[in-house]
Amino acid sequence: MIYRVIKRISDVVFSIVSMILFIPLWIIIPLMIRIDSRGRIIFKQKRVGLNGTYFIIYKFRTMKEGTPDIPTDRLRDQSTLNTRVGTVLRRLSIDEIPQLMNILKGDMSFVGPRPALYNQDLLIRLRKEKDVNKVRPGVTGLAQINGRDELSIRDKVMYDQLYIKDASIMLDVKIFLVTVKAAITGKGVN
Numbered sequence: 001m002i003y004r005v006i007k008r009i010s011d012v013v014f015s016i017v018s019m020i021l022f023i024p025l026w027i028i029i030p031l032m033i034r035i036d037s038r039g040r041i042i043f044k045q046k047r048v049g050l051n052g053t054y055f056i057i058y059k060f061r062t063m064k065e066g067t068p069d070i071p072t073d074r075l076r077d078q079s080t081l082n083t084r085v086g087t088v089l090r091r092l093s094i095d096e097i098p099q100l101m102n103i104l105k106g107d108m109s110f111v112g113p114r115p116a117l118y119n120q121d122l123l124i125r126l127r128k129e130k131d132v133n134k135v136r137p138g139v140t141g142l143a144q145i146n147g148r149d150e151l152s153i154r155d156k157v158m159y160d161q162l163y164i165k166d167a168s169i170m171l172d173v174k175i176f177l178v179t180v181k182a183a184i185t186g187k188g189v190n
Helices: 002-021 023-036 084-091 099-105 121-129 153-166 169-185
Strands: 042-048 054-060 109-111 138-140
Touching: 002 023, 002 099, 002 109, 002 169, 023 054, 023 084, 054 099, 109 169, 121 153, 138 169, 153 169
Parallel strands: 109 138
Antiparallel strands: 042 054
């Protein structure tokens, strides 16, 4: 219980601080997206959150308008759907910055199982069976630092279960630091 309270307070404080620190990016990235391609700057998508409820996740748009709303691993040739700026944003995980709003609202945490898309039926079913939905989803998690897009759905759920079993502030800090390193190198991104 104390862990959850400390985690939520930390999420709120660090999301506010991060939003302030990223003010230059909140100005530059939308300009880059607008110059690179037509369409929305912020991409919104329905995801599965705490206790299986739906919420809208925010990201900087990295793909061309009209791209099918399916998981990236199901896209035939994602490289033709990415915008030029989007390729860089996605590789460095900068497209995730708007999720700070999701954290502040309480839809997400910095660390937790990555929220499933509303149409990822197998992932949703397996997570429900394994009680993974009983924790707030995160921007990053144990599955992301152990393979990200390269993992099978069953492996993702296995890592989600391990995270829930061993959840602690120290584990969250470790996952966050490894994520920063992976974001810089672009490791595991499709």
